[in-house]
Amino acid sequence: MHYRKIMPYLFISPMVVGLIVFRFxxxxxxxxxxxxxxxxxAPPQWIGLDNYREMFSSSEFWTxxxxxxxxxxxxxxxxxxxxxxxxxxxNQKLRGITLFxxxxxxxxxxxxxxxxxxxNWIFSTRFGLVNxxxxxxxNVNSPPAWLADRPxxxxxxxxxxxxxxxxxxxxxxxxxxQDIPRELYEAARVDGANDRQIFFKITLPxxxxxxxxxxxxxxxxxxxxxxxxxxxxxxxxSYAPTxxxxxxxxxxxxxxxxxxxxxAYILLLFVGFVTFINFLLKRRWVFYxx
Amino acid sequence: xxxSKLFSLALKKTFIYLFLLAxxxxxxxxxxxMVMTSFKSRGxxxxxxxxxxxxxxxxPGMWDNYIAVLTKYNFIRYTWNSVFVSTMAAIGQLIxxxxxxxxxxxxxxxxxxxxxxxxxxxxxxxxxxxxxPEFLMMVKIHWVNTYLPLIVPxxxxxxxxxxxxxxxxxxxxxxxxxxxxxDGASIFRIYWNIFLPLSMPAMTTLFVIAFINNWNALLRPxxxxxxxxxxxxxxxxxxxxxxxxAHWHLLLTGSVISILPLxxxxxxxxxxxxxxxxxxxxx
Numbered sequence: 001m002h003y004r005k006i007m008p009y010l011f012i013s014p015m016v017v018g019l020i021v022f023r024f025x026x027x028x029x030x031x032x033x034x035x036x037x038x039x040x041x042a043p044p045q046w047i048g049l050d051n052y053r054e055m056f057s058s059s060e061f062w063t064x065x066x067x068x069x070x071x072x073x074x075x076x077x078x079x080x081x082x083x084x085x086x087x088x089x090x091n092q093k094l095r096g097i098t099l100f101x102x103x104x105x106x107x108x109x110x111x112x113x114x115x116x117x118x119x120n121w122i123f124s125t126r127f128g129l130v131n132x133x134x135x136x137x138x139n140v141n142s143p144p145a146w147l148a149d150r151p152x153x154x155x156x157x158x159x160x161x162x163x164x165x166x167x168x169x170x171x172x173x174x175x176x177x178q179d180i181p182r183e184l185y186e187a188a189r190v191d192g193a194n195d196r197q198i199f200f201k202i203t204l205p206x207x208x209x210x211x212x213x214x215x216x217x218x219x220x221x222x223x224x225x226x227x228x229x230x231x232x233x234x235x236x237x238s239y240a241p242t243x244x245x246x247x248x249x250x251x252x253x254x255x256x257x258x259x260x261x262x263x264a265y266i267l268l269l270f271v272g273f274v275t276f277i278n279f280l281l282k283r284r285w286v287f288y289x290x
Numbered sequence: 291x292x293x294s295k296l297f298s299l300a301l302k303k304t305f306i307y308l309f310l311l312a313x314x315x316x317x318x319x320x321x322x323x324m325v326m327t328s329f330k331s332r333g334x335x336x337x338x339x340x341x342x343x344x345x346x347x348x349x350p351g352m353w354d355n356y357i358a359v360l361t362k363y364n365f366i367r368y369t370w371n372s373v374f375v376s377t378m379a380a381i382g383q384l385i386x387x388x389x390x391x392x393x394x395x396x397x398x399x400x401x402x403x404x405x406x407x408x409x410x411x412x413x414x415x416x417x418x419x420x421x422x423p424e425f426l427m428m429v430k431i432h433w434v435n436t437y438l439p440l441i442v443p444x445x446x447x448x449x450x451x452x453x454x455x456x457x458x459x460x461x462x463x464x465x466x467x468x469x470x471x472x473d474g475a476s477i478f479r480i481y482w483n484i485f486l487p488l489s490m491p492a493m494t495t496l497f498v499i500a501f502i503n504n505w506n507a508l509l510r511p512x513x514x515x516x517x518x519x520x521x522x523x524x525x526x527x528x529x530x531x532x533x534x535x536a537h538w539h540l541l542l543t544g545s546v547i548s549i550l551p552l553x554x555x556x557x558x559x560x561x562x563x564x565x566x567x568x569x570x571x572x573x
Contacts, residue, residue: 003397003477011393011481012405014386015452022443023412026420026427033423040426089310094303100310102560104317109552111506113527114545117538118320121327163316216414224416227508231528244418251422252513264419275414 027268034262039255051262061246061263067154068243072222072274074158079218080211082166087173101174105167112164116231119160123147147233157228157242164228165221169214176210177203208286216278223271243267321549328355328543355543363540365547367519368526372505373551375440375522380500382445384493390448391455392481396467413449417509425513439514440522444504451496458492459485498559502552523548 034051036044055061090101107115122129123146131143146152180203188198204211229245241249247267251260331354359365393399394406428439462485470480486493511525521529527548530541 002471005399007477008393008397008399008402011389011397015390015409015448016405018386018443018445018448019409019412022424023415023420026423027415029423030419040429085309086313089306089313092306094306094310098560100314102557103314105556106321106553107317109502109506109556110321110549111524111527111545112508113524114324114542114548115320117527117541117545118324121323121538122320167317220414220416224418226418230508230512244416247418248509252425257422257426261422264416264422267416268419271414271416 030261030264033258034265036258036261038257038261040257041255044258047258051259054259055262055266064241064243064246067241068223068270070154071158071161071225071242072219075161075222076215076218078158078162079166079169080215082162083169083214084173084207084211086166086170087177090170091174091177101171104170107164107166108168110164112227112231115160115164116228119156119163120147120232123156153233157225157232160232161222161225161228165218169218172214172217173207173210176207180206212278212282212286216275219274219278220271223267223274243270324542324545327539328546330355330539332537332539355539356547359540359543359547363526363529363544364519364521365523365526365544368521368523369547369551371437371520372523372548375437376501376504378437378441379444379504380497382441383448383451383500384497386445387448387451387455387496388486388489388493389481390452392459392485394452394456395459396485397477409449409452413453421509421513428514434514435516435520436514437520440504440507440510443510444500448500451500454496455489455492458489462488494559498555501555505552 033044035046035048037047037050038044086104090097090104121127123131125131125143125145125148128146130146134140134143144152146156184202184206185198188202193201224244225242226244226248229242230248233241243263244267247260247263250256250263390409394402424439424443428434433439466484466488467480470484475483505522506524507522508524511522515521515525518529523544527541527544530537530544
């Protein structure tokens with residue numbers, strides 16, 4: 001070894017310190033806090049499982065949870081499929097293709113606040129483009145109040161989230177696509193395979209590690225949706241809060257730190273559980289090249 | 291190629307272009323509307339039917355919204371704040387992640403695999419779980435209403451960045467390192483003089499990604515900034531939405547302003563970003 005034994009530890013120290021201070025420490029503290037009643041101004045009081053009891057018997061909680069699960073169930077397939085389609089499109093050797101790649105990435109780099117404004121207008125009940133089109137083109141007499149009624153609001157949030165993040169996942173798929181050796185395609189064509197066979201028997205299986213990664217990433221992000229809800233529905237009475245937003249609201253608006261910590265732990269459990277399931281299923285459909 | 295083959299190829303290409311344009315339109319349309327609206331006066335924003343051509347375009351007073359937003363509403367200040375915070379956070383990421391990535395790629399030490407696994411696992415933990423104690427900690431050490439809580443957490447925690455740089459460092463040929471050892475270089479010099487310069491594409495990518503993430507971040511600024519003059523851009527945008535009315539035209543103007551730097555940076559660094567994500571080794 002051409003370095004002193006302590007050197008590696010010095011190198012990783014900023015990262016490790018950061019992890020302890022900003023990740024593992026707070027997580028442990030959160031765990032303890034979830035058993036307390038704690039507004040910021042008063043010292044925490046131990047109340048055992050009361051927070052959890054309150055949570056499970058509160059209808060608001062179950063509504064929020066349902067919203068979150070619906071959100072995840074709709075968002076993840078939507079974004080994964082869209083990103084894959086976009087990546088396939090953008091993988092062609094056509095003129096001006098880099099322009100399209102950049103274009104599709106733009107929603108991702110735009111601030112949520114700005115995007116929320118635009119989509120708020122598009123879906124605005126009275127002035128919005130969507131309702132305008134519905135009225136004039138399709139003769140719908142009383143088009144939905146997109147951002148005021150719960151089922152519609154959730155739909156809008158899902159749509160906007162997909163629109164915003166598909167570009168980023170597309171880039172990851174693109175990287176995966178470009179990794180597939182050209183010879184495989186050529187060999188398949190020589191053997192007489194048509195496009196559909198190539199896609200399902202070669203492209204998809206070889207892409208499966210990337211698909212797995214994108215899926216997990218999307219699931220985790222879906223559970224964490226805070227910014228969409230905050231930016232688009234914040235000052236309206238809470239029609240479609242998701243779990244992450246519910247945590248924020250309880251912690252920083254109602255100052256119920258203990259309860260919010262309990263909520264955060266439930267969130268963590270869900271993410272962990274879903275991720276675990278995914279890793280179990282991984283063996284079934286993810287295929288690694290030898 | 292036979293005529294029919296050529297024809298089907300052309301058909302395929304047309305189809306692809308059509309789809310590209312369709313998606314492009316969906317992606318681009320909101321931005322187009324944003325820019326158009328930034329040139330409208332207050333009353334012209336919401337009309338039935340929605341108007342397309344802005345009323346102020348190419349007439350005197352065209353830039354009124356921009357001037358108002360930049361001066362009266364302090365957006366020059368906010369932009370500067372955002373630049374400062376994002377740059378510092380991104381630089382911090384570079385330092386922390388390159389050091390750690392180098393250690394994982396090129397050094398051996400006890401617990402290496404365990405720590406690396408722990409690192410990866412944190413990627414799955416939502417920020418929301420740790421934000422409450424983090425906030426209380428910041429209150430305790432009086433960091434609230436400073437830029438420190440916006441910069442330091444990003445500075446020090448970078449699972450994705452470490453992962454990415456580690457892959458990149460691992461792909462640098464060992465001979466360079468061996469040559470330097472023979473010449474008597476210390477491990478730090480190897481890191482500083484060889485690995486860092488060679489990984490400019492990856493570092494640039496990481497910088498851009500970190501910069502973008504911090505630029506658009508809403509959670510921490512919302513929690514920690516209460517002084518108006520210290521606001522970052524996303525926070526500044528929210529001020530246009532009052533409880534009873536919203537100055538949509540100004541708000542969208544502000545939005546355009548807040549996007550421009552990112553768009554420029556992105557297009558300038560586009561090649562690097564795709565390269566960076568490609569070499570991350572998602573296998």
